[in-house]
Amino acid sequence: MIIKILGTGCKKCKELEANAKAAIRDLPGDFSIEKVTDINEIMNFGVMMTPGLVIDNVVRSTGKVLSAADIRTMIAK
Secondary structure: OEEEEEOOOHHHHHHHHHHHHHHHHOOOOOOEEEEEOOHHHHHHOOOOOOOOEEEOOOEEOOOOOOHHHEEEEEEEO
């Protein structure tokens, strides 16, 4: 499963990345987390407000910092 954090490196983007790492820490399976900082690539996802969370190329959240528990729930779906 590929998880992408969309954002230019602001505090909220870093928080979302940390929460994503915490979310997958104890989960079974193969996960990778990628940071996407290029504004054109972010816009290709249709995201206008960062941070954004993309799971397997599907935008799951924009404009907010999700908790690790929220991200775990999204992964389970």
